[in-house]
Amino acid sequence: MVILISFDIDGTLEVGDPPGVLSMDLVRRTKAAGILIGSCSDRPISGQRIIWEQHNITVDFAVSKQQLPDVKAKFKADVYYHIGDREDLDRQYALAAGFEFLWPDEALAEPWLHLDGDSS
Amino acid sequence: MTTENAPASMYRTTEGLGVWEHKGKVAAVGIGHSPTTRRWDGTPENTMGANSIIALRRAIEDAGVSPDQIDGLVLDPVTTTGAHWPEGQPIPMDVVNAFNPTDDPLDGIAKLSAEWILKNMPELTNVKFTMYGLGCMSHAIVVAAQAVGEGRTHTCLVLKSWHNLEGRYNQSGISAADTVPGTFALSPGRTLWGAPGSYGTALQFAEYCRKYGKSHDMMAPFMANSRRNGLLFPEGYWAQHRPEQLTAEDYLNARWIAKPASLFDNDIPIMVSGAYLFTTAERAKDMKQKPVYILNHASSRGAQRSILPTLDEVEAETASTGRKIYEGAGITADDLSFENMYDGFSLFHQFHLEGLRYRGMQNGDALDFYQTDISIEGPNPVLPSGGNIGSGRSRFWMHTDCIQQIQGRAGARQITGVKPEIGVSGGPMPMGGNFTVWSASPG
Numbered sequence: 042m043v044i045l046i047s048f049d050i051d052g053t054l055e056v057g058d059p060p061g062v063l064s065m066d067l068v069r070r071t072k073a074a075g076i077l078i079g080s081c082s083d084r085p086i087s088g089q090r091i092i093w094e095q096h097n098i099t100v101d102f103a104v105s106k107q108q109l110p111d112v113k114a115k116f117k118a119d120v121y122y123h124i125g126d127r128e129d130l131d132r133q134y135a136l137a138a139g140f141e142f143l144w145p146d147e148a149l150a151e152p153w154l155h156l157d158g159d160s161s
Numbered sequence: 162m163t164t165e166n167a168p169a170s171m172y173r174t175t176e177g178l179g180v181w182e183h184k185g186k187v188a189a190v191g192i193g194h195s196p197t198t199r200r201w202d203g204t205p206e207n208t209m210g211a212n213s214i215i216a217l218r219r220a221i222e223d224a225g226v227s228p229d230q231i232d233g234l235v236l237d238p239v240t241t242t243g244a245h246w247p248e249g250q251p252i253p254m255d256v257v258n259a260f261n262p263t264d265d266p267l268d269g270i271a272k273l274s275a276e277w278i279l280k281n282m283p284e285l286t287n288v289k290f291t292m293y294g295l296g297c298m299s300h301a302i303v304v305a306a307q308a309v310g311e312g313r314t315h316t317c318l319v320l321k322s323w324h325n326l327e328g329r330y331n332q333s334g335i336s337a338a339d340t341v342p343g344t345f346a347l348s349p350g351r352t353l354w355g356a357p358g359s360y361g362t363a364l365q366f367a368e369y370c371r372k373y374g375k376s377h378d379m380m381a382p383f384m385a386n387s388r389r390n391g392l393l394f395p396e397g398y399w400a401q402h403r404p405e406q407l408t409a410e411d412y413l414n415a416r417w418i419a420k421p422a423s424l425f426d427n428d429i430p431i432m433v434s435g436a437y438l439f440t441t442a443e444r445a446k447d448m449k450q451k452p453v454y455i456l457n458h459a460s461s462r463g464a465q466r467s468i469l470p471t472l473d474e475v476e477a478e479t480a481s482t483g484r485k486i487y488e489g490a491g492i493t494a495d496d497l498s499f500e501n502m503y504d505g506f507s508l509f510h511q512f513h514l515e516g517l518r519y520r521g522m523q524n525g526d527a528l529d530f531y532q533t534d535i536s537i538e539g540p541n542p543v544l545p546s547g548g549n550i551g552s553g554r555s556r557f558w559m560h561t562d563c564i565q566q567i568q569g570r571a572g573a574r575q576i577t578g579v580k581p582e583i584g585v586s587g588g589p590m591p592m593g594g595n596f597t598v599w600s601a602s603p604g
Contacts, residue, residue, distance in 0.1 A: 058403070
């Protein structure tokens, strides 16, 4: 089973402004589980890449908020998640792009690790 | 001491006034800034009032004067970035009482009176002149310049402060009311009921692109240049907190806020205070920093036919502003070393630029000009301050930069492709603003 997870940054990840509840270690565990990961944020794309590089995390994509459909078109997966803290800029964009949506506190439980099937 | 708004007579709003009678007789000497933060953290140390005191004391120290030499204070009492104290939310009295409060407990937190400043800067023992320049630093500057010129004050502090509270801006205050007046509701950026703040500028820019055959993509070099300059501005928000460039890829992939205005065409609201020390040309000679002489100030008070100005109205008004700026200073466009006109929203900077006829520009030329060398190293520097794009919403980086460039104190941002002798700054809007001409010599 191929899973793709898109992380918002500000208000979602611990490195965001404001900081969110999701640690970079959680992101690393997700990556280690063979899940396709990346960021979808209002931050400049180059700035998103720098954050990942600073934390030695190789991501599959870094895009702006309105580009989730491009991510879905580029990567074939069985399940697409977007995790974010805003109703208008995260949840609505995610649902419109055909992603499942999780609030950051829901993502803390890492529900994708418990999906049936192979995660890679 | 009661502080009044500056009377209309202090502004130079029309063409045909001739050279400013105080040309070269007023000078900026000292500069002070507070640190920047994204929002108030709830502590006394991070209030807008505390930032104001920091900025003022730094400006005094920078000028090398003793506080008792100060006899004037001009400021903008409105400090909101769009964040209003929510109705019914308790005011933290421990914060209020950490200072010497006025009758209004939000004074120093979400608004700022001259009285609050004087109560909390006891070293200012000789201030006899206070006045408000409403709107932004551009406004306060022209009031202070005129006041010094007229002899109302000889050593005057000029202050602009901003507060930004938790939550999204422009979604509290009147925006949270059940009803709002019709015109207010329809105006861009004012309320939840209206369009985004950049909507009007976006419409003008769209018409500009149609009329002159340009595109939004052509803004990318200007945006990258502005952020680059901002990252060389150690006083600014991006340099202090998120030193990230804004590449063409970043800009062109940003989501639309009010197409063709994207996210990065809108600036970021922050908390910051900035202050200058103005004095007479005579007194400036004995101060610590090189005097930067004010050759003129001019104001724009354009009238529009409807809710949003048209492109034609904008172009007519900015051209008039350019003529007023030059007439009062007794200079021409050829005399400008550099320009620092306002950029918040980025999509109207070209209106200011073309109105100035900067480097011979005519209407419709600016976006092509952006494709050439507009860097601080080149012969045609555009917005060397980086403006709000480069350092966050203060509306004063452009003024600070003009003073620093001419004083030779702009550091890594110092322009090198042209000798910084005369600069111009001001704003905010193409249809309404206040503008100042700065010079290395009194003219």
